[in-house]
Amino acid sequence: MAGGTKKLNTKSDGGPSVTHHSSLESEHGAEASDLLPRVSWCEEGLDKDQCLAQVDRLISSPLLQGSEALCKLLQYLADHSLRSPVSHLKEYQIATEVFGRPSGFDPQTDSSVRVQIARLRNKLSEYYKSATDDPILIDVIKGRYGVCFQRRVLPAEAPHEPEAPSSVTTRVPWTRERIREIVITLASGILAGLLAYWWFAHPVSAGVDSHNRAPASLQTFWNPFLRSPDEPFVVFSNAKFVGTAITGMRYYDRSKDSGGVVTQHYTGVGEVMGVLELDRVFQQFGRQFRTKRGGLFTLDDARSNSLIFVGSPTENLTLGQLPNTREFAFREVELAPDQRPEVIVDLHPKAGEQGIYRRSPPMGPLESDYAVIALMHGLNPTRWTLILAGTSTIGTQAAVDYVSDKNSVEVLLRGLNVGDGGEVRPFEALLKVKIANEVPLETQIVSLRKTE
Numbered sequence: 001m002a003g004g005t006k007k008l009n010t011k012s013d014g015g016p017s018v019t020h021h022s023s024l025e026s027e028h029g030a031e032a033s034d035l036l037p038r039v040s041w042c043e044e045g046l047d048k049d050q051c052l053a054q055v056d057r058l059i060s061s062p063l064l065q066g067s068e069a070l071c072k073l074l075q076y077l078a079d080h081s082l083r084s085p086v087s088h089l090k091e092y093q094i095a096t097e098v099f100g101r102p103s104g105f106d107p108q109t110d111s112s113v114r115v116q117i118a119r120l121r122n123k124l125s126e127y128y129k130s131a132t133d134d135p136i137l138i139d140v141i142k143g144r145y146g147v148c149f150q151r152r153v154l155p156a157e158a159p160h161e162p163e164a165p166s167s168v169t170t171r172v173p174w175t176r177e178r179i180r181e182i183v184i185t186l187a188s189g190i191l192a193g194l195l196a197y198w199w200f201a202h203p204v205s206a207g208v209d210s211h212n213r214a215p216a217s218l219q220t221f222w223n224p225f226l227r228s229p230d231e232p233f234v235v236f237s238n239a240k241f242v243g244t245a246i247t248g249m250r251y252y253d254r255s256k257d258s259g260g261v262v263t264q265h266y267t268g269v270g271e272v273m274g275v276l277e278l279d280r281v282f283q284q285f286g287r288q289f290r291t292k293r294g295g296l297f298t299l300d301d302a303r304s305n306s307l308i309f310v311g312s313p314t315e316n317l318t319l320g321q322l323p324n325t326r327e328f329a330f331r332e333v334e335l336a337p338d339q340r341p342e343v344i345v346d347l348h349p350k351a352g353e354q355g356i357y358r359r360s361p362p363m364g365p366l367e368s369d370y371a372v373i374a375l376m377h378g379l380n381p382t383r384w385t386l387i388l389a390g391t392s393t394i395g396t397q398a399a400v401d402y403v404s405d406k407n408s409v410e411v412l413l414r415g416l417n418v419g420d421g422g423e424v425r426p427f428e429a430l431l432k433v434k435i436a437n438e439v440p441l442e443t444q445i446v447s448l449r450k451t452e
Contacts, residue, residue: 237311
């Protein structure tokens with residue numbers, strides 16, 4: 001999980017499992033920023049209008065234009081830093097006032113604000129690598145929830161010196177300093193040649209930062225999506241609902257809701273956290289992906305791209321038209337007239353295995369769930385499809401966390417008999433997830449099957 005730590009355990013039957021533990025801040029973490037030295041948010045000589053104009057320039061840039069959450073966060077931090085430079089923002093304020101979290105938001109169990117702050121810092125760094133003419137630099141101050149504004153100092157052009165006439169020859173004396181300079185220059189050239197030879201003899205995977213390479217297990221698992229020259233699509237579920245947040249909402253039922261008000265504006269918190277975690281993983285490879293909500297996804301997208309589905313097939317309805325799971329299927333079962341919970345059905349149960357897996361009682365607190373990780377060839381056999389889905393939004397988050405952590409991926413690869421650098425073939429894995437306070441705490445493989 002984003003910001004979490006994982007611990008490798010062993011199941012009682014001798015099989016491997018991975019336990020995920022959410023990370024907690026220090027008990028004094030919320031007030032730690034008060035102990036930091038005072039920071040100058042705005043360089044002397046810059047006025048508020050100049051700074052806000054730079055914020056607008058950033059928000060209008062292609063890099064940030066597609067992320068409403070990051071744009072809102074940048075505007076909020078900038079406005080607060082300019083209006084109240086002395087007071088320090090708290091994580092709780094940002095969560096409730098920017099991201100609409102409820103009053104019960106607990107930063108110790110929900111790392112979404114910290115994740116978004118890190119994403120904003122990375123985006124700003126990426127923006128200024130190409131925007132060389134912007135007059136003001138904006139950066140997120142580490143250790144604080146705020147931004148600082150600095151005037152950009154552009155390098156001055158070196159004065160042009162007239163060339164010496166070609167008929168004049170200047171003799172440089174062979175001093176000890178001159179000989180030393182020549183030796184250093186030759187040594188540097190030889191070193192550069194050796195480095196170039198090593199680079200071509202040991203190529204780094206395309207797009208991967210050689211100074212921040214992902215663990216070998218993650219590289220092996222994600223290689224099917226990294227080999228393609230095209231960016232994969234991450235398709236997150238946004239199921240159809242009837243009603244509104246004011247009048248009450250429920251899942252759309254085609255048999256009786258043909259005339260109802262249908263909305264597709266809501267996505268579970270697990271899917272949102274899952275997309276953020278995938279973004280963190282892909283950054284380790286120096287790669288990016290494109291996102292689409294399930295309601296806007298088309299079969300044309302599926303024919304030419306590798307796909308990562310975040311959310312169950314009952315909410316990601318496009319999955320019903322694509323190659324799908326063969327071993328573990330998502331179904332709705334009717335327990336009562338108004339209760340149709342989603343379950344995972346084992347289509348080929350082995351001796352001693354149960355046939356149906358469902359979350360803890362739907363009407364009580366969510367304490368456990370089941371999820372599926374499934375890798376298969378796509379509609380285009382040269383492309384790949386990965387399904388990461390639970391029967392609840394938290395189960396989906398757990399499935400994403402599992403394939404984003406090197407320890408759990410190592411367990412998965414051992415179960416598939418795939419070593420580092422090997423080839424991962426189609427498979428399906430059933431996971432059991434332990435949950436507390438709407439956070440996945442422990443995840444382990446219940447069943448793992450190769451499908452090819």
